[in-house]
Amino acid sequence: MLSIAPAAAQQVVRYEPTEKDLKFVYATAPPVATLKPGDTLDTKTFDAFGNVIRKRGDTMAMVKGDNPLTGPFAIAGAEPGDTLVVKILQLTVDSTQGVGALAPGFGALNTTSYTPMLNQTLPEKVWFYDIDAKTNQATFHALDSSFSVKIPLQPFLGCIGVAPAGGEARSSIVPAEFGGNMDASEARPGFTLYLPVNAPGALLYIGDGHAAQGDGEVAGTAIEVPLRVRLQVDLIKRKKIAWPxxxxxxxxxxxxxxxxxxxxxxxxxxxxxxxxxxxxxxxxxxxxxxxxxxxxxxxxxxxxxxxxxxxxxxxxxxxxxxxxx
Amino acid sequence: MLSIAPAAAQQVVRYEPTEKDLKFVYATAPPVATLKPGDTLDTKTFDAFGNVIRKRGDTMAMVKGDNPLTGPFAIAGAEPGDTLVVKILQLTVDSTQGVGALAPGFGALNTTSYTPMLNQTLPEKVWFYDIDAKTNQATFHALDSSFSVKIPLQPFLGCIGVAPAGGEARSSIVPAEFGGNMDASEARPGFTLYLPVNAPGALLYIGDGHAAQGDGEVAGTAIEVPLRVRLQVDLIKRKKIAWPxxxxxxxxxxxxxxxxxxxxxxxxxxxxxxxxxxxxxxxxxxxxxxxxxxxxxxxxxxxxxxxxxxxxxxxxxxxxxxxxx
Structure with a gap:
């Protein structure tokens, strides 16, 4: 679903993705919408598990693809060598529940495919976090005891990036020169993100909403949530940056x-x-x-x-x- | 110079090192004083350059040894397998000037002996910082322009550690299991440091005062200063920790x-x-x-x-x- 509402010279573009619209790579691909510099985008993202982990007993095997992305959005006039400007205006957690998980092969303190060990892997485990929009808090519930504690929400986009250079198509799990899965809490309201334009139209992708995250995201997940997203795009012509x-x-x-x-x-x-x-x-x-x-x-x-x-x-x-x- | 003033059951031990008393390794060595658990130590440290870089034109060649240490201080009753407790009570910058430097072979963004490159090394350069105790600020003066800016002081001990395990003698430049050159701004008043006791008496060393430092200390130095130091030691018997x-x-x-x-x-x-x-x-x-x-x-x-x-x-x-x- 896509609608464009004019607001003076600038427009508000609204885009509501369904499951079949989600992408799993940053790549040169047909855009779902085109924004002009100065336009505002109102859209939403699915959570890192495609919104399928909902209740005790749900497992990672149900996940069709990790970190589904909303987009890409083309920016009219963007060419390689320009800089895309993304001002994050508003993020709202679009759920009453968040998810955290130990997924075997993912994490900073356990064997993974890029840090292999012969040790036995850690087991899959899923934690559910109640989201309270009124108090702006999530609740952690320990699995192995009755302890629980509240954590303030600070929503941000775990994934935000553009089509990579050179025709590459990169997994939504990878952060790199094109942005991507940076898991940077700076991708939140009040911050502006600059990204190098590598392909005509830049092709902006977003996803992987985090309701809160610790430094390092060490066990591999934040409090994973779908988000309502409002952001504004702009373009700096002929200014080339190498990294976000x-x-x-x-x-x-x-x-x-x-x-x-x-x-x-x-x-x-x-x-x-x-x-x-x-x-x-x-x-x-x-x-x-x-x-x-x-x-x-x-x-x-x-x-x-x-x-x-x-x-x-x-x-x-x-x-x-x-x-x- | 060493004096001990009794204060109820606990004592204040005062120790004023001279240049010949400075040490350059964390090691099992004769203590300069012995503290009982609960005792307070009043002492001072030299800056990382032994207080010899004082004015424009002074060079690193004048430095007799990097990161000179005050100590070691024995803690009565400390045995391997105990934990030494160091409560940092007070740190005062003991100079009206601090020093920063690019020393060839040291830094995060240039070739060093442990990250060798064939590129030409960066040159030696020295920056002097005015220290204003009244406003609690240091002033950075650019070398290549007339820009200057004030930086708030937050003094801490760059070096604090004990004799390593197994009879090792480790350079005052190295941080490791025994503590040492951690450059941790947490080594300041309000914090307690726990260190593993590896040798009889623990043998506490301190030095390398920093008036302020950025995360990562990326160019290799903080605002380097001598410090007046007051700390209190204690002992947790038969509690073994592996790292500070x-x-x-x-x-x-x-x-x-x-x-x-x-x-x-x-x-x-x-x-x-x-x-x-x-x-x-x-x-x-x-x-x-x-x-x-x-x-x-x-x-x-x-x-x-x-x-x-x-x-x-x-x-x-x-x-x-x-x-x-």
Whole structure:
């Protein structure tokens, strides 16, 4: 279902995907809708399990594909070498329940296909979280005791990315240069995400709503939920970035996504040094020294095929931005 | 200089090291003083360069040894298998100036002896930071432009550790199971540090004061300063821990120190899961799941021979502690 409501020169595009519309790769593919720069998108995402894990006894075997994506959305006029701007306006948990799970072969502290061990795998286990929209909290219930505790909701998009470069089609599980499954809590209202445009129309995909997540997402899942999503797209013509970047009123944040974490960190910081140098006119070595004193590191996740480190600096430590940025 | 002033049953031990008293390895060595459990220590540390880099034109060639340590302090009755408790009471920057530097072969974004590259090395560079005790701020001055900016002070001990196990003598540059150069901003007032006792008397060393530091300490230094230090020691008999742990009123924090960051993270989280399981009576898999939703990760440094990741959880998410912990 797709409708377009004009709002002055800019429009609000509404798109309601059904199960058959979901995608499982970031790729060059026919768009489900086209947005103009400045347009707002109102849509929804399914949870990481396609909304099929609903009650005690449901198992991962019921999941048809992990991290189903809503999209792609084309952005009119976007060409390789431009930067796509995505301003996240509103996210609402679209369920009274969230799901967490140990899936054998997924997690930071157990054997996985990319960190193989001969040890016995951990068992599959599923936790259900009550979502209370009124108090903005989820409830964790221990499986092995009667303990329960409330966790504040902070919804964000686990997946947000564009078609990769070079005609690649990448799994919705993989974060990389094109964004993707970054599991970055910065993909929430108040933040703007910059993504490199690699294919005509950019082709934006979103999915994998998280109601709350710990740093590292170490056991492999957040509180997994479907989301109602409102975001606004824009385009910076002929500005080429190499990796995703986040920005809000107070911070610059550069994303690195690879293994090991060491290299993800080097990517993120090298990007951040370049960003500060180019747009804020501090020399590379002064930027490096300053970051050694005031940088913030957010380790977003260490469970996907590539790990995600986000390097940040508060704008209050920077010179004024260049006028022509 | 060493003086002991009795204060009820507990004592305040004062120790003023001179340059010849400084140590450069964590090792089994004759103690400079012995503290009883409950005693307070008043002492000072030299900065990471032995206080010799003072003015423009001073170079790293003047440094006699990196990260000089004050100590060791024996703790009466400490035996291998016990846990040393160090409560950090007060830290004061003991200088009107701090130092930061690019030292060739040290840093996260450049070639080092453990991450060798054929690229040309980065040059040696030194930045001086004015320390203003009244406003509790340091000032960064760019070398390549006229930009300057103020940074709030948050002093902590870059180095704090004990004699390693098995008779090892480890460089003051290395963080590991015995603590050491963790560059953890948690080594500051309000936090308690737990260290495994590996040798009779434990043998506590401190040094490498930091007036402020960014996550990761990416260029290799913090704002390096000498510190006045007040801390209190205690002992938990027959409680064996494998890695350093921090605690304050609101959080539990477990330290992992190794390469790559991935394994440092696995160490830290495995320790934290064990700590929660043993002392707070949540099953290992419930702990793992809960951490996936609420964990905090502090990447302390990625520049020393071992990297340091600190995994934390807010106590508000945990069941009450066991009575017998």
């Amino acid at each position: 970047r986040f920005e809000n009123d107070s911070m610059l944040l550069a994303v690195g996504a690879y293994r090991p974490l060491d290299d993800a960190l080097r990517i993120a910081f090298t990007e951040l040094v370049g960003w500060i140098h180019t747009d804020y006119d501090l020399s590379e070595l002064d930027s490096y020294e300053l970051l050694s004193k005031v940088a913030k590191i957010h380790l977003a996740e260490m469970v996907d095929p590539n790990y995600v480190v986000i390097a940040g600096i508060e704008k209050k430590y920077l010179p004024p931005p260049r006028q022509n940025r | 742990r921090f605690e304050n009123d609101s959080m539990l924090l477990a330290v992992g120190a190794y390469r790559p960051l991935d394994d440092a993270l696995r160490i830290a989280f495995t320790e934290l899961v064990g700590w929660i399981h043993t002392d707070y009576d949540l099953s290992e898999l419930d702990s793992y799941e809960l951490l996936s939703k609420v964990a905090k990760i502090h990447l302390a440094e990625m520049v020393d021979p071992n990297y340091v990741v600190i995994a934390g959880i807010e106590k508000k998410y945990l069941p009450p502690p066991r009575q017998n912990r």
